[in-house]
Amino acid sequence: xxxxxxxxxxxxxxxxxxxxxxxxxxxxxxxxxxxxxxxxxxxxxxxxxxxxxxxxxxxxxxxxxxxxxxxxxxxxxxxxxxxxxxxxxxxxxxxxxxxxxx
Amino acid sequence: xxxxxxxxxxxxxxxxxxxxxxxxxxxxxxxxxxxxxxxxxxxxxxxxxxxxxxxxxxxxxxxxxxxxxxxxxxxxxxxxxxxxxxxxxxxxxxxxxxxxxxxxxxxxxxxxxxxxxxxxxxxxxxxxxxxxxxxxxxxxxxxxxxxxxxxxxxxxxxxxxxxxxxxxxxxxxxxxxxxxxxxxxxxxxxxxxxxxxxxxxxxxxxxxxxxxxxxxxxxxxxxxxxxxxx
Numbered sequence: 001x002x003x004x005x006x007x008x009x010x011x012x013x014x015x016x017x018x019x020x021x022x023x024x025x026x027x028x029x030x031x032x033x034x035x036x037x038x039x040x041x042x043x044x045x046x047x048x049x050x051x052x053x054x055x056x057x058x059x060x061x062x063x064x065x066x067x068x069x070x071x072x073x074x075x076x077x078x079x080x081x082x083x084x085x086x087x088x089x090x091x092x093x094x095x096x097x098x099x100x101x102x
Numbered sequence: 103x104x105x106x107x108x109x110x111x112x113x114x115x116x117x118x119x120x121x122x123x124x125x126x127x128x129x130x131x132x133x134x135x136x137x138x139x140x141x142x143x144x145x146x147x148x149x150x151x152x153x154x155x156x157x158x159x160x161x162x163x164x165x166x167x168x169x170x171x172x173x174x175x176x177x178x179x180x181x182x183x184x185x186x187x188x189x190x191x192x193x194x195x196x197x198x199x200x201x202x203x204x205x206x207x208x209x210x211x212x213x214x215x216x217x218x219x220x221x222x223x224x225x226x227x228x229x230x231x232x233x234x235x236x237x238x239x240x241x242x243x244x245x246x247x248x249x250x251x252x253x254x255x256x257x258x259x260x261x262x263x264x265x266x267x268x269x270x271x272x273x274x275x276x277x278x279x280x281x282x283x284x285x286x287x288x289x290x291x292x293x294x295x296x297x298x299x300x301x302x303x304x305x306x307x308x309x310x311x312x313x314x315x316x317x318x319x320x321x322x323x324x325x326x327x328x329x330x331x332x
Contacts, residue, residue, distance in 0.1 A: 003129075007125070010124040010125070010127070011121060011124065013124070014117060014120045014121050014124050015117070017116070017120060018112070018113045018116045018117045018120065019113070021112050021113070021116055022108070022109070022112040022113050024112075025108065025112045026108055026112060047124065051127065052133075054127075054129065054133075055133050055135050057135045057136065057139075059135060059139065059150065060135070061133040061134055061135045061138075062134070062135070062138050062150035062151045062153070062154045063133070063134045063138065063154050063158075063159070065151045065154070066151050066154035066155045066159065066162075067162075069151065069155065069225075069227055070155070070162055070163065070166050072227075073166060073170070073227055073304070074166060074169055076308070076311075077169060077170055077173040077307070077311065078173070080173060080177060080308075080311035080312075081173050081176055081177055081311075083314070084176075084177040084180050084181070084311075084314055084315065085180065087181065087184075087314060087315075088180050088181055091181070
């Protein structure tokens with residue numbers, strides 16, 4: 001990988017990470033925070049892939065690739081759990097507000 | 103004003119800290135390309151990423167399959183699924199024939215991805231994602247009832263990956279004294295067995311997560327859940 005391409009990949013990963021960081025802290029909605037966490041994760045994965053390509057061998061380092069693959073599955077599962085929790089929070093808090101109206 | 107501070111502290115400051123650190127990464131870092139390629143003939147597969155996942159660092163993948171099962175247990179214990187089963191009258195006329203056409207193709211492609219994973223990009227995760235996508239289609243087409251009527255089979259699918267992985271761990275521990283340290287001549291068989299089981303579990307797990315809760319109980323004495331609460 002050329003130097004320019006490597007820098008572009010690393011900076012794009014860093015930028016994705018901070019965009020996700022903003023997405024975690026700025027909005028009020030829980031759903032957007034979960035999306036922010038996912039974007040942060042994507043930034044980290046991009047940096048990993050860029051580091052894996054940073055070798056003189058013709059093939060990239062397979063260890064970061066395997067770690068990213070593992071990380072993607074774990075982040076999908078984390079997202080699923082977070083979404084289920086949000087659905088639970090939503091249904092419970094909405095029931096309370098409906099009860100107050102009655 | 104608050105927004106400016108927020109932007110500064112969540113984008114400006116982290117970027118200011120992260121970007122120089124990324125630029126200072128050593129350009130010729132020690133990597134594991136050479137050792138992992140050298141050991142490839144003994145690993146039982148010819149794709150280095152698959153070799154890392156299921157041979158060199160199989161322990162990581164074992165724990166990961168455990169995480170998948172834990173997450174489904176957590177989601178299923180939170181709530182009952184709210185996906186509604188559609189009656190035959192509500193189903194779209196084109197959707198059902200399309201699903202009948204596409205489902206076998208998706209299963210076939212997922213099997214192909216699993217098989218190709220030993221030599222080229224692919225493997226249990228990619229194939230499992232295909233099965234998960236197929237389950238997402240089925241659930242959103244209003245066929246979530248299958249999860250309830252064959253719940254026992256769904257549960258078996260959820261645990262089969264971890265079970266086979268643990269059997270492989272214990273067997274290799276007894277044989278060679280190290281967890282997931284295969285003998286060279288049986289490595290590819292072990293890896294294939296683990297991958298098939300893990301792929302089924304990953305696919306069913308993704309489908310079960312999309313369900314958003316445990317399958318609805320079909321017993322008539324329980325009150326029916328309110329679905330449309332708007």
